[in-house]
Amino acid sequence: MAQLRVGFSRAEITPSIGTPLGGYLGRPQFYAIGIHDPLYASAIALEAGTREVLLFSLDLLGLTPERSLALSQAVARAAKLPQEAIVIACTHTHSGPNTLPLRGIPDVAEEYYDYLEERLKQAGLAALRRLRPARLQVGAGKSDVGANRRAPAQNTIQLRENPSGTYDDTLLVLRFVDADFQDPLGLVAIYGCHLTALGASNMLISAEWAGLAMRSLEQEFAHPCVFLNGAFGNVNPRGRDETWQRTEQIAAQFAADCKRALAAATPEPELPLCLVRRTVQLPLAPLAAEEEIHRMLAEANAVLEASPADEISRRLAAVRRAYAQAVQERRISCTWEESRPAELVGLRIGSVALLGMPGEVFAEYAIWLRQGSPFRHTMVLGNVGYELGYLPTAAAFAEGGYEPNSYIFFCEQGFSPAIEGVLLEAGRSILAELATDQC
Numbered sequence: 001m002a003q004l005r006v007g008f009s010r011a012e013i014t015p016s017i018g019t020p021l022g023g024y025l026g027r028p029q030f031y032a033i034g035i036h037d038p039l040y041a042s043a044i045a046l047e048a049g050t051r052e053v054l055l056f057s058l059d060l061l062g063l064t065p066e067r068s069l070a071l072s073q074a075v076a077r078a079a080k081l082p083q084e085a086i087v088i089a090c091t092h093t094h095s096g097p098n099t100l101p102l103r104g105i106p107d108v109a110e111e112y113y114d115y116l117e118e119r120l121k122q123a124g125l126a127a128l129r130r131l132r133p134a135r136l137q138v139g140a141g142k143s144d145v146g147a148n149r150r151a152p153a154q155n156t157i158q159l160r161e162n163p164s165g166t167y168d169d170t171l172l173v174l175r176f177v178d179a180d181f182q183d184p185l186g187l188v189a190i191y192g193c194h195l196t197a198l199g200a201s202n203m204l205i206s207a208e209w210a211g212l213a214m215r216s217l218e219q220e221f222a223h224p225c226v227f228l229n230g231a232f233g234n235v236n237p238r239g240r241d242e243t244w245q246r247t248e249q250i251a252a253q254f255a256a257d258c259k260r261a262l263a264a265a266t267p268e269p270e271l272p273l274c275l276v277r278r279t280v281q282l283p284l285a286p287l288a289a290e291e292e293i294h295r296m297l298a299e300a301n302a303v304l305e306a307s308p309a310d311e312i313s314r315r316l317a318a319v320r321r322a323y324a325q326a327v328q329e330r331r332i333s334c335t336w337e338e339s340r341p342a343e344l345v346g347l348r349i350g351s352v353a354l355l356g357m358p359g360e361v362f363a364e365y366a367i368w369l370r371q372g373s374p375f376r377h378t379m380v381l382g383n384v385g386y387e388l389g390y391l392p393t394a395a396a397f398a399e400g401g402y403e404p405n406s407y408i409f410f411c412e413q414g415f416s417p418a419i420e421g422v423l424l425e426a427g428r429s430i431l432a433e434l435a436t437d438q439c
Helices: 065-079 110-129 208-221 244-263 290-305 311-333 363-370 394-399 402-409 419-434
Strands: 004-012 040-048 051-058 086-090 132-142 146-148 150-153 156-159 170-178 184-191 225-229 235-237 273-283 339-349 352-356 377-381
Touching: 004 110, 004 184, 040 110, 040 273, 051 065, 051 110, 051 225, 051 273, 065 086, 065 110, 086 225, 132 244, 150 394, 170 244, 170 377, 184 208, 184 244, 208 225, 208 244, 273 419, 290 311, 311 402, 339 419, 352 419, 363 377, 363 419, 394 402
Parallel strands: 051 086, 184 225, 352 377
Antiparallel strands: 004 040, 004 132, 040 051, 132 170, 146 235, 150 156, 170 184, 273 339, 339 352
16 A cells, blocks of 8 residues: 655735625624734645645635636646645635625635635645655544534524534544654644634634634644634534633633544554545525515615614615525526536545535534444535535425525525435445545
């Protein structure tokens, strides 16, 4: 079996003060007034024989399919690798630049993407130059940093902590050590939870609790520490109160959880490396009915014409009006869609299987796909490649609430509950393929 080689690197991707922040429509205003801590593009180069993978974790809200493709192609050209070998994931910090086209929130300047491309190329090339023969140690643990955020109340679902709701408490820490000298090369912490400890009132750029935790571990261990977000769609930080004090407490707790997992880390004797990509079609719901759109327009116009009206209500009304108008245009031009393509990515490193999905995937998928997986360790990752919005379960669609209906902020058609079957079937198929002798 080919020797695994691993290299770590990082480049700062912090935007300038005055950049519009993403993630919250309800900010007092949208433009960053300062920098609390820097944002990074972390690169991990993996090589085994002729197989090469360049895995990125970006401290960003997310990327569109077009942006992600352009960035991966640019990195691939610079690194002389096939584009399929480049895997980009975003941590989904809500205290970074608005890199997703969300209705009602200003977009980050185009120049930021030029800067981002250069920084990714620098980080990727540096990681490849630092490739070293490596062994993998896997620490499997638990963390209660996250909590379900969909709480039933009066025949609806509210966006607040639900102590009895489902979340995935599995924490996986991968530590790569130099095969010759046994010196640590770097670690990767994988866990599913929104990076929303800070709320809409925060106007400072930050990598949020996960970034703070990784910096704390780096200070202690003196080697790179990288966070990959898991199945976080319906999970928020537990006990969040949107203050820096609580955010730092969450970061400290997560760092401690990572250290406990590392204390029980076991070495992996064999390390096959394999990457599988598969594009599926996610079924879409039909366009909203005409009567619903007319009602939405009337309600939105009433708010916007009222005087006075609070700013947040006006912003939301403007979003709903823009969405309704876009739906009307789609109906007139007959350009609605039956489905939307989504690329899933499977990465195997020995007994570890990472299954990346392009959106804010619900925690249940991680739990379901781990059951029956042929691997000792299986983790579902969110926001891999690009961001398609929330990927709820069929039950969540039936319950309603924010996540199944949030598509109005960025598109005209939401997903159908049938995506559950598509994602599970594709996920299991990818895991099976990763486990074959040909992989």
